Amino acid sequence: MRFTEEQRELRSAVRAVLARHPDATAWRPLTRQIGVAALAVPEEFGGAGGGALEVHVVMEELGRTLAPVPYLGSAVLATQALLASGDGGELLPALAEGTATGALAWAEDGSWDPAATRTKARRGADGTWRLTGTKDHVLDGADADVLLVAARTDAGVSLFQVAVDGAGLRREPLTAMDTSRPQARVLLDHAEARLIGTDGDGGRVLRHVHDLACTALAAEQVGAAERCLEVTVAYATERVQFGRPIGSFQAVKHRLADAYVLVESARSAALGAATAAAQGAPELSRYAAVAKSACSEAFSVVAGEMIQLHGGIGITWEHDAHRYFKRAHGSSQLLGSPAWHRARLAADLGLTDDGRGSGSAAA
Structure with a gap:
């Protein structure tokens, strides 16, 4: 496409801001000058009325620089959860x-499956909800x-807002x-909360948000992998060994060519998922699972x-290679490992582990 x-x-503008602000200070110009946090928010809530393709563009650029800004946690996870709940009008602007900035406290014991939710919500006689439990891997949760x-x-499963100073x-x-992706643990001990949306509708909301977040994260992984390849190709043309640039050796050429194929294949998977999300395709979960699995593995390699x-x-601290390697490892496990996504894709398609149909016809 x-x-x-x-x-x-949009891509040029985001890249220009990140070139001037390669750290957390990028968040203010990204939001105030470009409006990245508003891209996927409807105009009625103060947004730009865009969608998943605009988010894809931003996430690719953030991946290239490993920018430590709260875009995924706030503009994707929290914002999309509010939109999906139908009850975020006062928080979205x-x-x-x-x-x-917002944070979505969701994962427990390393699982992103809504069915694994164990945090309890109890409603008292006065109508007040109180939550008890522990949440892990909350993106930007400490400062949201x-x-x-x-x-x-x-x-x-339901969705609640908890006052950060409560x-x-x-x-x-x-x-x-990966220190460039701040995470927090959230501990709740009868914390007062406000129900967001409909009681019992949280599972549907989280599954939808999970698909959108996997789609966005796949775009980030593509941008980061592309940058890794660019830097490596440049080095291979400059580093001389035995009187020749190392990029002229056939073995190195093959490895760079294989890396290029991985990056472009991952890009296709990520764009496919973003397009499905933008179109509201019913098969979004499948596209998201494919993109998250393929892009995680491509970035890692x-x-x-x-x-x-x-x-x-x-392998030195002076070079950025270790930063990308750490991001690759962390993002591979975030929102579910490649193996977990392949398993859920197989289950959605009705396949067994060996790739055959699970029905009687396959037997």
């Missing part, structure tokens, strides 16, 4: 402006202004391998090749 002129201009929490009620809530920053082909400099 080809991006529109507006989408190409600030998130769209970027004056507030808006905290959304998935918890289980008698009606099923009693019974503790947020602990986590020391992750290309980041590894970046270290290998840089030789000694590739």
